[in-house]
Amino acid sequence: MGMVEVRLESLSKQYGSVTAVDSVSLTVGQGEFFSLLGPSGCGKTTTLRIVAGLEQPSAGRLWFGDRDVTRLPTHERRIGMVFQSYALFPHLSVAGNVAYGLRARHEARADIGPKVERALERVRLGGLGQRRVHELSGGQQQRVALARAMVLEPDLLLLDEPLSNLDAALRTETRAELRRLQREAATTSLYVTHDQEEALALSDRLAVLRDGRLQQVGTPREVYSQPANAFVATFLGRANLAPATVAERVGDTWTVRLDNGEHVTGSGHTDLAPGSRALLCVRPESLVPAESGLVGNILDIAFIGQRYEYEVSLAGQRWLACEANRGQSARERGATTRWAVEPDAVRLLPYEEVSCDGVAEP
Ligand SMILES: Nc1ncnc2c1ncn2[C@@H]1O[C@H](COP(=O)(O)OP(=O)(O)O)[C@@H](O)[C@H]1O
Ligand SMILES: [Mg+2]
Known part of the structure; x- marks a missing residue:
């Protein structure tokens, strides 16, 4: 299992006259759980999509370790992604969803079954592989999405507001689950949220963004107790x-x-x-x-x-x-x-x- 250090170097993204990301520099350490926190429209998703290779930056560079990946296609980046909408395949079973990436990668048929079962057990859905996706609760579906990303043993996990479609109780429960899974797998994780409590509870470190610009980077304690400015406070x-x-x-x-x-x-x-x-x-x-x-x-x-x-x-x-x-x-x-x-x-x-x-x- 890989874990990679991710370095954003003066990354910017311009959409016409809108500067969605404004010269953001930060480093996510190997195995670290790092959050991008800020209000809606501050550029979190755009930053994540640049790291995923789904958007090209207007300026700046992106590094995975000492490798410049700014122009590397998404499928060569060894990343796993989980989004707000679970984006599961409705016509496939739970196991079929988790196996999808392994099949696409042409893994040996004999390996796929056990890997899928292990991934489902890790998200506490062992034995539910034959269920249809719509037979699961929202929280369970999001755990399937997580299993689908983690079964590929990515170097980097990207999560964009994965809990925001869940109701409050489920959100807190799934949050704890997510933290446990990330600790176990020690996969470098970049997590996007507008929810300050979520960012504080989950992160090793976090970055606060406003209007595309980085305001502060630090541990939850540092950022809470030593805010850099009135906005962060x-x-x-x-x-x-x-x-x-x-x-x-x-x-x-x-x-x-x-x-x-x-x-x-x-x-x-x-x-x-x-x-x-x-x-x-x-x-x-x-x-x-x-x-x-x-x-x-x-x-x-x-x-x-x-x-x-x-x-x-x-x-x-x-x-x-x-x-x-x-x-x-x-x-x-x-x-x-x-x-x-x-x-x-x-x-x-x-x-x-x-x-x-x-x-x-x-
Ligand atoms: N594809 C796009 N075309 C034009 N503007 C965009 C596009 N994607 C995002 N934006 C703009 O960039 C800014 C940042 O958006 P986004 O990264 O989605 O913010 P967040 O995820 O923090 O809510 C917003 O002003 C948004 O309207
Ligand atoms: Mg967003």
Whole structure:
């Protein structure tokens, strides 16, 4: 079984006046599960199709290891593909679908049966080979599509929103299954999704795209806790974003002055010098009721079971805060309390205009 390192080098794709992919460079390591995450229309599918050889880039190169594959035809790339629509052959049995690629490759007849059965067992569909495709649930059909791709032992697996046609419960279950399978097979995988939770849960690393341009690459933890800009901060989870001015910086510890005059201290690297404008990024779970801190009035309370969510009027904006439910009773709407910001959990982002509610969500 192969696994390949995939390198995109300044790849661009132009459709008339639309730049679908804008000079994207990134490397997917051998055996890595790597996701492309971004809103609809940001160029994920186009990027995947370039890697598959289904589209030619307008500029840039594509490498599999040290091999330039930019012009290599799809059928010579040793890739497996799984799409949002299962694209199974309705007139074939489950086994017939999985065997299709092996037959096309003229594998020995005696090998095909056992390989198909093993592939079906791996996706937990052992014994269902003789079923018709339409006799299976959506989740099962998507696992057939996965078995059909994996039975060919590709060097690279490309997946384009494979879970988005499944209902919520099935999506979570199939997601876990997919992760298990990818770990077992250790096939380099490039996964496309607009669902941030999916990308966080599945990926070794991920890239966030916007308007065809790469915003950030990192592990799920890095991208969530150290977003590069306001777009990444709000696309991955929820974030309170407050305009501020850098008041002081000593090593990696800094203090900013919010526009209402209150101060917040945080730690972590920043290039912003004192006097610079910045955006302070505070995740709701990092803003907690405390003895001292920012003054905020509770506008609204939602009880979510495992936690309380507060909408707080703070620094002239509406912020979101969370408090774990440890059996305590709810705070009161209209109450004014102090809110502490955990220094290790706040970030300074490059300044840009934000809407006045300060709680940005995608
Ligand atoms: N074949 C095509 N012809 C013209 N424009 C296209 C074509 N494919 C994609 N686009 C445009 O390129 C942009 C990126 O599309 P796509 O890669 O499908 O985004 P995503 O998969 O992230 O939703 C969009 O603006 C889309 O309309
Ligand atoms: Mg797409």
